[in-house]
Amino acid sequence: MAYLERTQPKCPRCAYRLRGIPGARCPECGLVLTVEKLVQHRLRSPLLIWAGFGFIVSALLLSATCVLLPIGFLYLGFFIWWGTAPAAVAEMTPRMRKLAIVFAWAPAVFLLLGLAIHMYVLPYF
Structure with missing residues (x-):
């Protein structure tokens, strides 16, 4: 996911830093990540x-x-x-x-x- 490389997102469920992960799944809690979920999580700040x-x-x-x-x-x-x-x-x-x-x-x-x-x-x- 190019979005993960351009930004410094955290997992919406467990707040794990997602930069540099190989796939589209949080290694900490297993949440399947989509760009829409990450964008919505960042917008609610x-x-x-x-x-x-x-x-x-x-x-x-x-x-x-x-x-x-x-x-x-x-x-x-x-x-x-x-x-x-x-x-x-x-x-x-x-x-x-x-x-x-x-x-x-x-x-x-x-x-x-x-x-x-x-x-x-x-x-x-």
């Missing part, structure tokens, strides 16, 4: 749900500011792609998934941090 949520929150916050409206639309596009391209998302390496989460939440965090500084720190100067 809670981190992926948080990344998608981060894209939509960032898109809404960026779109609320007139200056950053084009970037908000870009993040809305990322959110739509994230939800409609499950195969591409499932083939991401764990490192790329973590970077996607940071990329998804960074604008929201910085905008809210800037708003907090503006509201609570600047009035005292």
